[in-house]
Every structure is written in C-alpha cells, then in structure tokens.
Amino acid sequence: MVRKPITSRHGEAAAAVNAGDMAAAEERERKGLWSPEEDERLYTHITRCGVSTWSSVIGLRRSGKSCRLRWMNYLRPDLKKEPITDREAETIISLQKLLGNRWSVIAAKMPGRTDNEIKNYWNSRIRKRQTAAAAVAESRAKTEPPALAAGDEPCADAAAVEATAAAPSSPPPIAARLPVFACQLLDGGAVAATQSSPTATEQLVNGAGSSESEASAGGNGGGGEDYSYSGGGVDGDMVRHLLALDDLDLLIDVPGLLDSWECELYYPEDSSSSMSN
DNA sequence: AAGAGGTACAACCGCCATATG
DNA sequence: TCATATGGCGGTTGTACCTCT
Numbered sequence: 001m002v003r004k005p006i007t008s009r010h011g012e013a014a015a016a017v018n019a020g021d022m023a024a025a026e027e028r029e030r031k032g033l034w035s036p037e038e039d040e041r042l043y044t045h046i047t048r049c050g051v052s053t054w055s056s057v058i059g060l061r062r063s064g065k066s067c068r069l070r071w072m073n074y075l076r077p078d079l080k081k082e083p084i085t086d087r088e089a090e091t092i093i094s095l096q097k098l099l100g101n102r103w104s105v106i107a108a109k110m111p112g113r114t115d116n117e118i119k120n121y122w123n124s125r126i127r128k129r130q131t132a133a134a135a136v137a138e139s140r141a142k143t144e145p146p147a148l149a150a151g152d153e154p155c156a157d158a159a160a161v162e163a164t165a166a167a168p169s170s171p172p173p174i175a176a177r178l179p180v181f182a183c184q185l186l187d188g189g190a191v192a193a194t195q196s197s198p199t200a201t202e203q204l205v206n207g208a209g210s211s212e213s214e215a216s217a218g219g220n221g222g223g224g225e226d227y228s229y230s231g232g233g234v235d236g237d238m239v240r241h242l243l244a245l246d247d248l249d250l251l252i253d254v255p256g257l258l259d260s261w262e263c264e265l266y267y268p269e270d271s272s273s274s275m276s277n
Numbered sequence: 278a279a280g281a282g283g284t285a286c287a288a289c290c291g292c293c294a295t296a297t298g
Numbered sequence: 299t300c301a302t303a304t305g306g307c308g309g310t311t312g313t314a315c316c317t318c319t
Contacts, residue, residue: 033287033313055304064304069288072306104307119308120286128284 030061034070042067043075073116080112084121092118093126 030038038060045057051071055064062070073079084092088110095106103115103122110118 031289053304065306066288068305073287101308115307116287123309124285 029063031066034062034074038062039070039075042070046071046075069116073114076114078112079114084113084117088113089121089126092122096122096126 034042041060042057042062045060051068053064054068054071057064057067060067091110092106095109099105101119101122103119107113107115107118
C-alpha cells in the first residue's frame with residue numbers, strides 16, 4: 001500500500017509551529033514517509049555506490065538509519081511484494097516458536113521478506129489469533145478439565161493448536177520445542193538458492209563429516225540467505241546431536257538440514273520427493 | 278451516507294554492539 | 299582505554315485504509 005507522504009508525524013517537522021521552524025527542521029533532518037523522489041535518490045545512490053555508508057546519501061536530509069531502513073524494508077530489489085502466504089505464515093509461526101522474537105534471524109530464513117514485515121505480520125495477525133485461540137482454550141479448560149497422561153506435555157502454544165486444527169493432514173506431533181515445518185521453508189519445494197560462501201556454521205558442520213553433499217552450497221544471487229536443499233538423506237543423527245547440544249541457532253543455520261530431517265520423520269518412505277510440490 | 282472501530286504497515290525510538298580514531 | 303560514530307535490532311507508535319453498524 002502506497003500512501004502519500006506526510007510530515008505531520010514522528011518528528012520535529014511536525015512540531016515546528018511556524019514556517020521558519022519548519023524550514024529549519026526540514027534543513028536538519030526529514031522524517032515521516034518517504035517521497036518517490038527520495039526513494040529514487042536513495043535507490044540510485046545505493047545501486048551506484050553500494051551500502052557501505054548509509055549516512056553519505058547525498059541530497060537526502062535523512063539519517064543513515066532512516067536510509068538503511070527504507071532500503072531494507074522497501075527498496076531492496078529482492079523483496080517480495082506479494083502478501084505473505086499461508087505457507088510463509090506457518091514458517092513464521094514455527095520459527096518464532098523456535099527462535100522467539102528474533103525477527104532478523106527469522107527474516108534471514110525467508111528470502112524476500114524483511115524483519116519488519118514479519119514482525120508486523122506477527123504482531124497484527126498471528127499474535128492476535130494466538131490470543132484469541134488461547135482465550136478459547138482457557139474457556140474450554142475451565143469447562144472440561146484436561147485428561148493428560150503422565151509425561152504428556154500440554155501444548156503451550158495456541159498457534160500450534162490452531163495450526164493443527166487448520167491442517168488435519170499435518171504430520172504427527174514431535175517434541176514441542178521443534179518447529180512444525182511444512183517440509184520446506186521456501187515456496188516451491190526443492191530450492192537450491194544458497195550462499196556462495198559457506199558460513200562458519202556450515203563449515204563447522206560440513207567439517208564434522210556428514211551430510212556435506214546435502215548441505216553444500218550451490219550459487220546464490222546475493223542477499224546472504226542460506227537455503228539449500230538438494231534432496232535425500234540428511235543425517236538425522238546430526239540434527240539430534242545439535243539438539244543435544246541445545247544449539248538451535250546452529251541447527252537452523254544449516255541449509256535444508258532441519259526441514260529435510262523433518263521430512264524424513266514425516267515421510268520416511270519418500271523424503272526426497274516430498275520436498276518438491 | 279457517515280461515523281466508529283479495526284487492520285495493516287511504514288517508520289521512529291531506544292538500546293546495544295561494533296568499528297574507528 | 300576511552301569517546302564517538304555508525305549500524306542493527308526489537309518494540310512501539312501513528313495513520314491511511316477498510317469494514318461494520
């Protein structure tokens with residue numbers, strides 16, 4: 001949604017009561033929505049000079065932080081413009097459950113999506129749904145006490161309840177701390193868009209001696225997202241080992257590892273073909 | 278048709294980490 | 299070692315737009 005630029009919010013331009021103060025504020029630093037001209041200027045600057053120094057965008061009375069934010073959240077050419085799909089929403093729920101509110105990390109796992117976008121989506125939709133679902137669950141709990149067997153863990157996350165209800169054919173439950181990935185983080189299944197140089201984590205894991213071919217990178221058009229899945233036998237032992245180490249960051253940073261492992265769990269007879277749809 | 282309330286989303290704020298002099 | 303600048307991140311706010319009554 002494109003809105004007309006305004007100056008009546010977020011700053012001294014709006015606070016300045018007379019024209020002189022307004023002009024002075026404008027001279028200092030602009031705030032509020034970006035105009036198409038500013039966008040164009042920033043875009044030209046970044047494409048020409050790169051993103052080395054945000055504060056050096058000539059002719060823009062914007063802070064470096066503001067420029068960076070605008071580029072990251074709106075102007076970047078690799079951003080997806082279409083709405084977040086149900087599949088992506090599932091991914092967000094899963095990753096949020098796994099990582100908490102580390103939106104930048106979650107965004108890094110979802111090419112074309114920004115942390116701000118994901119955060120907004122979560123705050124405006126998912127969290128609300130969770131709250132509502134939790135309220136329903138609470139009212140149910142009051143009327144009908146749960147009959148949990150010893151060792152059973154009540155589902156603490158209302159989203160998981162909702163996701164389960166929304167997807168009757170979803171895979172069997174696994175440990176509550178694990179994400180309910182829909183077999184793939186990306187739309188389109190077997191994607192091999194990977195970073196050109198391996199992360200330290202990748203090097204570490206690859207160097208550990210297993211699944212090197214599965215987790216190895218292909219080429220990447222940039223942006224740093226580290227996705228890969230080439231199909232077939234990801235080493236579940238590695239995943240279990242990482243879980244034992246309680247290093248979820250490490251686990252989730254390995255391209256294609258976790259989701260393909262879950263596919264093994266869910267679709268043991270056909271884990272490779274299930275990755276594509 | 279109009280007002281109220283809700284929703285979506287852009288962008289600011291404050292804090293923190295890192296780089297640089 | 300310290301001070302300052304800069305960038306990154308999550309939380310939050312404000313407003314245009316939408317839907318409902």
